[in-house]
Amino acid sequence: MILPCHKNLCLKIVPYLITRLTKVANALTISDLPVRFTMSVKSRLPEFLEKCERERDRVVDFWLQNSHDTEHGGFYVCLDRDGKVYDDTKYCWLQGRQVWMYCRLYNEVEKYDRQDVLQAAIAGGEFLMKHVRDPATMKCSFAVTRDGRTVKVQRQPFSEVFYFLGLSELYRATGEAKYREEALKMMDQLVHWMTVDDSGLGRPKWPGAPATDNMAVPMMLMCMIDQLEMMDPALTNKYAGLAERCVEQLLLHIQRDGTVILEQVSPDGQELPGCLGRLQNPGHAIECSWFLLQYAVRHNRPDLKKTAINNFLLQPFESGWDDKHGGLFYFLDVDGYSPTQLEWNMKLWWPHNEALIAFLVAYKETKDEQMLEKFAKVFDYSFSHFVDPDHGEWYGYLSQQGEVTQRFKGGPFKGCFHVPRCLHMCTQILRELVTT
Amino acid sequence: MILPCHKNLCLKIVPYLITRLTKVANALTISDLPVRFTMSVKSRLPEFLEKCERERDRVVDFWLQNSHDTEHGGFYVCLDRDGKVYDDTKYCWLQGRQVWMYCRLYNEVEKYDRQDVLQAAIAGGEFLMKHVRDPATMKCSFAVTRDGRTVKVQRQPFSEVFYFLGLSELYRATGEAKYREEALKMMDQLVHWMTVDDSGLGRPKWPGAPATDNMAVPMMLMCMIDQLEMMDPALTNKYAGLAERCVEQLLLHIQRDGTVILEQVSPDGQELPGCLGRLQNPGHAIECSWFLLQYAVRHNRPDLKKTAINNFLLQPFESGWDDKHGGLFYFLDVDGYSPTQLEWNMKLWWPHNEALIAFLVAYKETKDEQMLEKFAKVFDYSFSHFVDPDHGEWYGYLSQQGEVTQRFKGGPFKGCFHVPRCLHMCTQILRELVTT
Structure with a gap:
């Protein structure tokens, strides 16, 4: 029984000693030693x-x-230093992102494989589907009131990207088909806006505004394709060509x-x-x-x-x-x-x-x-x-x-x-x- | 001849001595004197x-x-510390404002009652009328290229306010009726947008966005009415009621x-x-x-x-x-x-x-x-x-x-x-x- 105990102790003490020694060594200046003593950052x-x-x-x-907004679902995001809500507007990039984050933790970290994490994510996903996305146009709000009434809509499709990410990871957490369908529908819409025709976003085309390739667009698309492949590896081939085009665009x-x-x-x-x-x-x-x-x-x-x-x-x-x-x-x-x-x-x-x-x-x-x-x-x-x-x-x-x-x-x-x-x-x- | 010379000298020396004395006095701290000695700021x-x-x-x-853009008229506004142009986009709030400023100086300061100042203002005013204002809708661009092609349009009517101010003061400087007519037309349009119906500005109404009174609006209107009265005192009565409503709005x-x-x-x-x-x-x-x-x-x-x-x-x-x-x-x-x-x-x-x-x-x-x-x-x-x-x-x-x-x-x-x-x-x- 002595050996395993020693082993445990060693496992704890050795990294501690290395850290302390490194700190001491690094605190010494050139005047203390002829050659500065540094330990590997490893x-x-x-x-x-x-x-x-x-x-x-x-x-x-x-x-x-x-x-958590336990009444309406979704999340307060304007939180002061100590967590106090200083504004109850729900910014929608952050609603989608928090659903994604909770589900990713739920899916990958044992400690967060918990019902309270999952339930908050589901309440967030339901809030997104009920209040944030316009079912006719698939456009998402940028900000909504606490109870879900639209305050602002952006003409860039970023709320929509995070809507997709959130629902896709929520499907991975729950296995509920409706989240998968909703994610796939938004993916198709985003690919259409970003690569075929963006007129549905309502962005005016002015004669003096140069055509631009904004790095955010291919980057977001790569991130979405990556998410999609995690959600359903069978979709990898469908998006392989698009992913390659994103890489080419980024290299420009x-x-x-x-x-x-x-x-x-x-x-x-x-x-x-x-x-x-x-x-x-x-x-x-x-x-x-x-x-x-x-x-x-x-x-x-x-x-x-x-x-x-x-x-x-x-x-x-x-x-x-x-x-x-x-x-x-x-x-x-x-x-x-x-x-x-x-x-x-x-x-x-x-x-x-x-x-x-x-x-x-x-x-x-x-x-x-x-x-x-x-x-x-x-x-x-x-x-x-x-x-x-x-x-x-x-x-x-x-x-x-x-x-x-x-x-x-x-x-x-x-x-x-x-x-x-x-x-x-x-x-x-x-x-x-x-x-x- | 001695007396006037003395007088001139006194006129120069006395303010100088007062300034120096004040500086010395203010440099003394409480520990130097039992009571701090200060001179009137006057x-x-x-x-x-x-x-x-x-x-x-x-x-x-x-x-x-x-x-000055001597080729296209109007003004470069993106000027580095030493005056070098670092971007030739013409931001239109600033086009209207510079026309106004040049004309105001031309009208009120003898030193700037000069042809080069007036000609630059006229070239700016012509640029505004030719490139910045859409004659059909009276909407103005927020930014245009150097040669006047629209880069961006804002849904707030601020470019339009400075368009009005510039052309109104340009009329005061030149007496040219076309600038007066253009200014009055824009004034009517702005009053309509700001007090009757703003649907022409293209701002969407979202159900969760609260109705707000932005202090900028009545303030701008007061500034415009003030300008109009300078341009034509006969118009004072026409806008007296509106000016009073602006004051009431500001007091809110x-x-x-x-x-x-x-x-x-x-x-x-x-x-x-x-x-x-x-x-x-x-x-x-x-x-x-x-x-x-x-x-x-x-x-x-x-x-x-x-x-x-x-x-x-x-x-x-x-x-x-x-x-x-x-x-x-x-x-x-x-x-x-x-x-x-x-x-x-x-x-x-x-x-x-x-x-x-x-x-x-x-x-x-x-x-x-x-x-x-x-x-x-x-x-x-x-x-x-x-x-x-x-x-x-x-x-x-x-x-x-x-x-x-x-x-x-x-x-x-x-x-x-x-x-x-x-x-x-x-x-x-x-x-x-x-x-x-």
Whole structure:
């Protein structure tokens, strides 16, 4: 009986000692030692795992405790620092995303294989179907009142994307055919709008507005196809051609001899004039990188894997990272002009979530320690700036200097999605890395 | 001959000595003297005048040098710190505003009674009539290409307001009947949209969107009526009833027992639920104050004068001023929640322009030195933060801490308007104050 006990003790103590030793070693400066003593960042894997998992549970708990509208179904999203509802408008991107997140956790994490999680997701899905989607046009509201009356409709089809994602994952959780049918119907509609004819979205065509390829569109489509394949692997072939076209479209955004990713280009891959053409959104490029990387791995495409890492991950990360204050800028102008977006220099939570996922996927797929070092850099910034020690869910908005500018945890564009998705995926990958 | 020379010298030296003495006196702290020695802020009037006039000319010169499109007419508005065009899209609020500003200067300032100023204004007015306004619907574009093709149309009628202002002042400058007719036609259309039926604007009515009274609408209407009366005093009676209704509508925005101005209320003057209802925009309330104050003076309404100063100027100024870093916040939530607008804590140029005008008008009309002291506070902040010593026109966007976040001088929402209008009006009022 002594040996197993020792083994357990060792399993706990060794990672702890490594972490402590690394911290001591890293605290020493060049003046303390002739050569700086550094330990491999790999030694931090157990620490990363433990913190991601603990933080995932604190975050999910925040939403479970504070966001459920038990009367009408669906979720409150405007939650103050401590979870108090400061506005009961239901923003619909976030309704779909929270249904998806709850179901993904229910489907993949033993701890969340619980009735309260599933029931809240179902109530969210029913709210979406009853109040958010217009059955005649399939257009979804952007925002509705607490009881489901439309407040605003966007002409971009993003509410619809998250409607699809939520119902698709809800089908995976429940096996209920109606959610599958609804998801497939919305998928067909979205593919029609995004690739055949977008006149149903009501967007006017002005003679001076250039035709553009917005990186968000092929990225979203890839994400949807990925979801669909999880829901029903038999559909893989149906969408294989479209997925490949999305990849081609994404690659058009590599510009200026392969040195930058631009957010908008012409449909044939030319740089557009003015601010619109020069816009960079590092977080978006980094998000793309892990979609592309996973696709490249699945389809055994080493060239695409290299492009995903070099062009969509490393380059945007290097140019988007603020060397002075840390953190990723929100927008940049590739020629160094000031972006016209007032929030360009703020540090938003979600690009950091995307970077954590991307570097960990890249490390898993390449075992290149550089990837893990950059993961550690983003991890340290994120856990020291976005995490609220007193209440769950991360802050979303920091100044360039890293001060919290918006104390709320949920708002019109921030809900139960990026933080728990990131922490869930990182926990999964880290567990695999630690145990192999 | 000796006496007049002495007199001239005295006229120059006395204000200089007063300014220097005041600075020395103010630099002394409580520990230096048993009672703090302060000089009346009135002694700074000559300094304010000299700096406003000099700055006005530097600013106007920046636009004269850099913004004219001599090929197509109209103005480049996206100008970098040094005047370089970084995007040639023509934002139409700013086209109308620049026509108005050039004509106002041409009409009121001897120095700008020049052919180059008038010709640029005419070229701008012709561009507006030819490219910006749809003759069938009277809707104006929000943005057009350099050669006038529509890029974007807003469903709020603000481009149309500035179209009216520009052409009305252009008629005053040229006496050309076509500009007057065009201005009157747009005025009628705007009054129809704003007070009778707004269906022509194409704004959808959603069942969950509350009916709101946005303070911008009656404020804009008052500004337009004021412009119309300048253009043709015979029209005063025609719009007297409407002006009075605008005043009544503005007064509905005084909420919570007279302690706050809220940006949006219900049409019958009730506070709206959620973030929308709690929103404060101190710069907007302060802008309103000087429209209301001027109206109250013209119509001999002492109660309204008091309301304009106490409710629309002093209260929003006190609650909107950042005691830690100086400057006026852009947005606030009346209950202290974080506003969802990411830029809420930034210091924008235009609220400071409005505050300079408002406090100076208030001082002129009341001779209450408190108003001049607050003018001085805004003046000192503005001249030390927004002014660029190397190139004309002010910076527009600062962080909460007062650092320049956007280096450009002109952008989609910042053109040749707030800064020169403020400096022109302040120069006029200060000259009156200094010489009487």
